[in-house]
Amino acid sequence: MLANFDGSNAQIQWQRFCDLLWYERDLGIWLDVSRMAIGQADLDALAPRFELAFAAMAALEGGAIANPDEQRQVGHYWLRTPELAPDAATTAHINAEVERIETFGREVLDGSLCAANGQPFTDVLWIGIGGSGLGPLLMVRALQEEGQGLPFHFFDNVDPAGMSRTLAGLDGRLATTLVVVVSKSGGTPEPHIGMEQAQARLEARGGQWAAQAVAVTMIDSKLDQVAVAGQWLRRFDMFDWVGGRTSITSAVGLLPAALVGADLRGFLAGAARMDALTRVSDLLHNPAALMAAAWFVAGHGQGKRDMVVLPYRDRLEVFSRYLQQLVMESLGKKHDRGGEVVHQGIAVYGNKGSTDQHAYVQQLRDGIDNFFVTFIEALEEPSDIPPIGDEIPGDFLDGFLQGTRSALMEGGRQSLSITLRRFDATALGALIALFERAVGLYAELVNVNAYDQPGVEAGKKAAALILALQERLEALLSDGQERSLQELQQALGTDSPESLFWILRHLCANPRGYQVTGDWGAPASMKFAKV
Numbered sequence: 001m002l003a004n005f006d007g008s009n010a011q012i013q014w015q016r017f018c019d020l021l022w023y024e025r026d027l028g029i030w031l032d033v034s035r036m037a038i039g040q041a042d043l044d045a046l047a048p049r050f051e052l053a054f055a056a057m058a059a060l061e062g063g064a065i066a067n068p069d070e071q072r073q074v075g076h077y078w079l080r081t082p083e084l085a086p087d088a089a090t091t092a093h094i095n096a097e098v099e100r101i102e103t104f105g106r107e108v109l110d111g112s113l114c115a116a117n118g119q120p121f122t123d124v125l126w127i128g129i130g131g132s133g134l135g136p137l138l139m140v141r142a143l144q145e146e147g148q149g150l151p152f153h154f155f156d157n158v159d160p161a162g163m164s165r166t167l168a169g170l171d172g173r174l175a176t177t178l179v180v181v182v183s184k185s186g187g188t189p190e191p192h193i194g195m196e197q198a199q200a201r202l203e204a205r206g207g208q209w210a211a212q213a214v215a216v217t218m219i220d221s222k223l224d225q226v227a228v229a230g231q232w233l234r235r236f237d238m239f240d241w242v243g244g245r246t247s248i249t250s251a252v253g254l255l256p257a258a259l260v261g262a263d264l265r266g267f268l269a270g271a272a273r274m275d276a277l278t279r280v281s282d283l284l285h286n287p288a289a290l291m292a293a294a295w296f297v298a299g300h301g302q303g304k305r306d307m308v309v310l311p312y313r314d315r316l317e318v319f320s321r322y323l324q325q326l327v328m329e330s331l332g333k334k335h336d337r338g339g340e341v342v343h344q345g346i347a348v349y350g351n352k353g354s355t356d357q358h359a360y361v362q363q364l365r366d367g368i369d370n371f372f373v374t375f376i377e378a379l380e381e382p383s384d385i386p387p388i389g390d391e392i393p394g395d396f397l398d399g400f401l402q403g404t405r406s407a408l409m410e411g412g413r414q415s416l417s418i419t420l421r422r423f424d425a426t427a428l429g430a431l432i433a434l435f436e437r438a439v440g441l442y443a444e445l446v447n448v449n450a451y452d453q454p455g456v457e458a459g460k461k462a463a464a465l466i467l468a469l470q471e472r473l474e475a476l477l478s479d480g481q482e483r484s485l486q487e488l489q490q491a492l493g494t495d496s497p498e499s500l501f502w503i504l505r506h507l508c509a510n511p512r513g514y515q516v517t518g519d520w521g522a523p524a525s526m527k528f529a530k531v
């Protein structure tokens, strides 16, 4: 019988620690959910829901259409255990892609595959957004060793100032930069626009686009067709049954791993091992189920507490950003699968534990109690950071983690902890697989489709409408006549002049040939004309 969470009773908490501790020797991972408010009654109450959740995950892994809204299978677990794929052709295809990625990475790094000018590649420009950008960023930041592999640069949105800075940094090396354009759908505007800018600048600096460009996308997507027609250097497949936020064990994460010389096979093996451990249909012996249950109880099954991710390892600094997409895009849903309005989700934030302690942990300890912390630590330390006197940095780091963990409990705040014996590619694979499965199970508990993203589509459609409105607005003003916002609104038939004001404010801030009179603080006083 599990005692209830009681932050004021150290003995009870120690007993809970021992009762709930999950440990796996091969991976060297501990999970502790004893400081989450989960009790015996919760475990009992959740047991039937978990039975259904385990069955649903088994069906998903077996190839069911687990994403009914998009009529898609959900197969990211097959990527690291290809023999699980529903047919032999898929298994062979996954295996072949991994080998192609490995070979390509090796050839680029050892210089047997060069840029068109005969020089070895010096840099990678990675162009992708959402899962096509965050996973690669995590791989590189977490696994690249100093001086190993190629330096990575990212276009992860269409900010012209960001692109300008990145291209300026690459300038003299653009002819030896490998450009990887990544879009599962192949139709996302951001990577398309980034690609156009990269190609134009690269060619202006003497590069040869086709010999430097790589596509990662679904076969026959718009991007794939461009890559085929343009005879790009390589194309890697992003399978229909892999969603963006769970694509890190596909080419999306493996290609960066290969290009920074990281242990790609170890990464896959860590994920595969964690998949096996989280397939166990027993709540107390399944770390993903323990996490999902703890999240559920903490947030009353309605996401009422935010997940604050505090990794005590710099290499995991972008992990919380990665989890933001995985958790919030998967769980943040208006409707449940029965069509009821539920407004589900769990908000995620965090940076680096020990650093955040000097920023916002104050509020966590003393302020609004609307969160639970996820501590992540790694025990093994590098050997080149010696003790100075009797001060050992790793001891301080451990002390700071334990200190924050205790201070939170004293304040009645909830936390869970993941301890890795060592942080490496295998551990990263395991960590990702752990969260993927926890999110999948939690989605079953609250009955939402974790694999669609209708809200994102709504934003994309609205953005397209604004761009179309801008086109009509510019066409109207091209006659040189001066017009007020009200006149523009009437001519264009919009609900209000607000979008027009936003568009014109942007146009007038740049040399696009617009002339404006009046006061920007009093929109009704303004008149606009094209000169």
Ligand SMILES: O=P(O)(O)OC[C@H]1O[C@H](O)[C@H](O)[C@@H](O)[C@@H]1O
Residues within 6 Å of the ligand: 129, 130, 131, 132, 182, 183, 184, 185, 186, 187, 188, 191, 243, 244, 245, 329, 453, 456, 457
């Ligand atoms: O890889 P892509 O098809 O270009 O998609 C990139 C991203 O944008 C979409 O809008 C989705 O919300 C994300 O889940 C996805 O990762």
